[in-house]
Amino acid sequence: MLAAMRATLIINPFASGVTEEGLAAVERELRPSAELTVALTERPRHATELARGVDGADRIYVFGGDGLLNEVLNGLGEDAVVGILPGGRTNVMARALGVPLDPAAAARALISAPLRRISLGRANGRRFAFAAGIGFDAELVRRVDQHGRRSDGRRPGDFVFAWETAKLLTGWHGRRDPVLEIEDFGRAAFALVANGYPYSYAGRRPVRVASEARFELGLDLVAPQRLAPDAIPRFVGYAFRGGADRAEDVLYGHDLDRIDVRCDRPLPLQADGEDLGDVETAAFEAERDAVSSLAPDAGTLTA
Numbered sequence: 001m002l003a004a005m006r007a008t009l010i011i012n013p014f015a016s017g018v019t020e021e022g023l024a025a026v027e028r029e030l031r032p033s034a035e036l037t038v039a040l041t042e043r044p045r046h047a048t049e050l051a052r053g054v055d056g057a058d059r060i061y062v063f064g065g066d067g068l069l070n071e072v073l074n075g076l077g078e079d080a081v082v083g084i085l086p087g088g089r090t091n092v093m094a095r096a097l098g099v100p101l102d103p104a105a106a107a108r109a110l111i112s113a114p115l116r117r118i119s120l121g122r123a124n125g126r127r128f129a130f131a132a133g134i135g136f137d138a139e140l141v142r143r144v145d146q147h148g149r150r151s152d153g154r155r156p157g158d159f160v161f162a163w164e165t166a167k168l169l170t171g172w173h174g175r176r177d178p179v180l181e182i183e184d185f186g187r188a189a190f191a192l193v194a195n196g197y198p199y200s201y202a203g204r205r206p207v208r209v210a211s212e213a214r215f216e217l218g219l220d221l222v223a224p225q226r227l228a229p230d231a232i233p234r235f236v237g238y239a240f241r242g243g244a245d246r247a248e249d250v251l252y253g254h255d256l257d258r259i260d261v262r263c264d265r266p267l268p269l270q271a272d273g274e275d276l277g278d279v280e281t282a283a284f285e286a287e288r289d290a291v292s293s294l295a296p297d298a299g300t301l302t303a
Contacts (some may be wrong), residue, residue, distance in 0.1 A: 098297020135190025
């Protein structure tokens, strides 16, 4: 008789899309196929501790947002297999890997989904799954986080992100001169580092700032040399249609192993939407072939 597969389900009970009904539905889908252990996070970085403490599980399921996934990835061992159950606001990795957005449907799909080896990135040593940045997007993450969570524990929605983006650009008067130096590339106003495609989502629309990035490869760099009012519409176009890799005033690197950044002054750093504080230097490193992920639609990895 074959031994039952063992699985651990790590949950952020305060994530935007996690409900008691959704959790019950997920457990109903997963339990017939595995001996399931359920663990709820209680504080920031707790998921990293939980992932490190998993012993002998064949799979680790993650039910929450991209921040929970980031924490789990920073605690996973070499042989871990991770399955992503979308329970956050944006769910970048779940969508990129073709996981259904309904939690119960996602659980059903993951049970029989094929395994895919994907790369991860590191920002000053911290793993990230899809994106990191220094300057603009990290400042935006910080501003949104300052709104805190709603009374039900949920994070702010897309309107707050759009509002804070407009406020940030207004505060810059639509202009940003170079404030950092990227080794072997040059000076830039800010830097975006992509581990895969898309970089993120704005509502339902994928953000295509690094349209050549792939989860099986190294890191891609997108760094506008400067920002001016008349260039903002063009950069917005790059975000949703692509093309930044061909722009003369954008520093672009594809499939890189390492990106070193030195700032003129301390600037905010983010990884997978998590604020990592202000830094004067940042090292972004590719960790190739790092983790096995359940990917129902592997075609999205190379589209």
